[in-house]
Amino acid sequence: MNEKHPGVFEDGGRFYTVNLAPGNKVYGEDIVKENGEEYREWNPNRSKLSAALKKGLSELPIKKGSKVLYLGAAQGTTPSHVSDIIRKDGVVYCVEFSERAMRDLLDVCETRSNMVPVLADARKPNEYGWVEMVDVLYQDVAQPDQIKILKRNARSFLKSGGWVMIAVKARAIDVTKEPGEIYKDIKPELEEEFEISEFIELDPFEGDHCFIVARKA
Amino acid sequence: MTENKFVFLAADIPGVFAFDRDKNIVACSTFPRNPKSILGKLEELEEGTDLDEVREVLERVDTENIVTDIPIDLDGYNIEVKENISAKKHLIENLREISKECGFVQSDSQFNRILRDIQVIRTRDGIKSSVKKDRFVSQAVSALEDLRRISNELSERLREWYGLHYPELNVSDNEKYAELVSGLDKREDSDDFRGSMGLDLDRPDTDVVRSFANHVSSVYEEMKELKEYLEEVMDDVAPNLTHLIGSEMAAQLISLAGSLDKLARMPSSKIQLLGAEKALFRHLKGKGKPPKHGIIFNHPYIQNTPDNKRGKAARAIASKLMMAARTDNYTGKFKGKKYKDELEKDLERIRNE
Numbered sequence: 001m002n003e004k005h006p007g008v009f010e011d012g013g014r015f016y017t018v019n020l021a022p023g024n025k026v027y028g029e030d031i032v033k034e035n036g037e038e039y040r041e042w043n044p045n046r047s048k049l050s051a052a053l054k055k056g057l058s059e060l061p062i063k064k065g066s067k068v069l070y071l072g073a074a075q076g077t078t079p080s081h082v083s084d085i086i087r088k089d090g091v092v093y094c095v096e097f098s099e100r101a102m103r104d105l106l107d108v109c110e111t112r113s114n115m116v117p118v119l120a121d122a123r124k125p126n127e128y129g130w131v132e133m134v135d136v137l138y139q140d141v142a143q144p145d146q147i148k149i150l151k152r153n154a155r156s157f158l159k160s161g162g163w164v165m166i167a168v169k170a171r172a173i174d175v176t177k178e179p180g181e182i183y184k185d186i187k188p189e190l191e192e193e194f195e196i197s198e199f200i201e202l203d204p205f206e207g208d209h210c211f212i213v214a215r216k217a
Numbered sequence: 218m219t220e221n222k223f224v225f226l227a228a229d230i231p232g233v234f235a236f237d238r239d240k241n242i243v244a245c246s247t248f249p250r251n252p253k254s255i256l257g258k259l260e261e262l263e264e265g266t267d268l269d270e271v272r273e274v275l276e277r278v279d280t281e282n283i284v285t286d287i288p289i290d291l292d293g294y295n296i297e298v299k300e301n302i303s304a305k306k307h308l309i310e311n312l313r314e315i316s317k318e319c320g321f322v323q324s325d326s327q328f329n330r331i332l333r334d335i336q337v338i339r340t341r342d343g344i345k346s347s348v349k350k351d352r353f354v355s356q357a358v359s360a361l362e363d364l365r366r367i368s369n370e371l372s373e374r375l376r377e378w379y380g381l382h383y384p385e386l387n388v389s390d391n392e393k394y395a396e397l398v399s400g401l402d403k404r405e406d407s408d409d410f411r412g413s414m415g416l417d418l419d420r421p422d423t424d425v426v427r428s429f430a431n432h433v434s435s436v437y438e439e440m441k442e443l444k445e446y447l448e449e450v451m452d453d454v455a456p457n458l459t460h461l462i463g464s465e466m467a468a469q470l471i472s473l474a475g476s477l478d479k480l481a482r483m484p485s486s487k488i489q490l491l492g493a494e495k496a497l498f499r500h501l502k503g504k505g506k507p508p509k510h511g512i513i514f515n516h517p518y519i520q521n522t523p524d525n526k527r528g529k530a531a532r533a534i535a536s537k538l539m540m541a542a543r544t545d546n547y548t549g550k551f552k553g554k555k556y557k558d559e560l561e562k563d564l565e566r567i568r569n570e
Contacts, residue, residue, distance in 0.1 A: 088329065089325045115333060
């Protein structure tokens with residue numbers, strides 16, 4: 001195992017994180033034991049963040065001790081790896097609106113003391129106004145107005161100098177447009193409030209998706 | 218002359234706090250670090266119960282003038298209760314630091330854990346209170362669709378299988394076929410048996426087929442019960458929709474929309490195309506014709522309309538469905554009869570145009 005990013009390990013072309021809840025799997029991922037540590041495989045076909053790393057994301061703003069607000073936590077696949085990376089002193093607030101997804105997410109939160117579930121609509125940050133200021137705002141919501149949602153949350157919860165990481169599903173923004181066009185439209189919209197540092201297309205892991213990392217001025 | 222001194226009282230997860238004007242903590246009383254009891258205490262505070270923690274904090278404060286958002290009323294104090302006080306905002310914004318400062322928790326990880334525990338409980342309660350009957354119904358209609366698919370597959374298998382033994386058995390209805398086979402001891406017992414070119418079979422062989430047929434029959438039985446159930450609850454959940462297009466299709470619409478609430482928020486054009494998403498996106502990508510109708514296609518209203526009028530008919534139906542869904546979701550009144558009469562008049566006119 002060599003450490004590709006702080007807390008993210010690589011072995012034979014596969015990525016791993018150190019399991020914060022040894023003995024527990026989240027989505028049927030492979031577990032490898034080495035030197036008394038339990039490593040969970042991080043599948044790029046299941047997690048867009050893993051796909052972005054696989055496609056060469058050079059800097060991972062999520063680190064040990066980070067505070068993360070995660071919009072669109074779904075069943076908790078990617079958040080569980082975030083939870084592994086930030087360890088016990090970090091915290092990830094998992095916002096999810098779908099009750100169906102939340103039921104699975106709750107099971108994951110119960111085994112991980114740094115994953116705080118929030119059943120709310122990411123469009124209405126006031127519903128979870130008690131959340132503290134965070135270092136990283138992660139968004140994977142597949143909504144046409146996702147950039148607007150991102151900005152609204154960044155204003156309420158992101159520290160200045162903090163990072164945003166977003167997965168964009170072109171088909172969710174406008175099915176009739178070409179993905180390239182959509183990405184072109186998104187960039188200036190983001191640049192009004194953030195400084196884009198990386199832009200990565202996620203194919204072949206996710207078709208018509210891109211991943212953007214940017215920083216709040 | 219002495220200056221009037223005020224303290225600001227606020228409470229959250231770690232306990233009850235008194236702040237001065239400059240947001241310094243003048244006194245505090247922490248809650249026991251148990252998520253259930255914390256939630257219990259916060260709830261009691263909201264209801265205006267005077268907790269020991271509140272009294273404790275007030276005893277340590279050297280003034281009688283209190284401003285707070287907790288609805289309390291205590292003798293001997295001059296308490297002003299108002300919402301959105303800045304002390305509360307300060308407490309929430311600095312919850313982690315204050316929790317550590319007052320000794321409620323010793324570390325970040327301990328704070329994370331208690332926050333997680335509390336949010337897990339709150340979320341579970343939130344889910345519990347928002348699951349409504351319509352969600353239950355949409356599962357029932359999905360189950361009905363599953364059974365329909367399965368029953369067709371099983372019937373096909375049964376016909377292939379039993380057909381080897383008695384190919385002459387000519388019953389076109391799947392349900393009756395299964396019923397007949399499961400009740401038939403020997404093919405010779407059949408009413409219209411006139412010899413067979415099928416394979417001759419003995420007891421154990423015919424028994425397995427009959428037992429299989431029995432199961433197929435029970436699937437049809439289950440479907441019947443589900444339909445009856447749907448009719449009953451749908452009358453309760455969405456009487457207007459049900460009156461307009463029948464319980465099964467009304468339940469399907471709710472299931473496709475996700476809930477009655479979501480259906481009621483949809484424009485009629487979207488209701489018109491529920492179930493035709495594939496065709497719609499194909500069209501939007503520039504291939505294929507725009508779809509005229511989604512699942513409402515299967516309704517006799519559309520089926521009995523000539524091809525070239527179906528688009529117009531679908532729009533008329535969808536707009537009435539929209540009104541019915543909104544009436545069901547927001548008013549609970551029954552206007553189904555009126556809607557249905559109006560719709561049938563419209564359809565009559567469209568067909569005769």
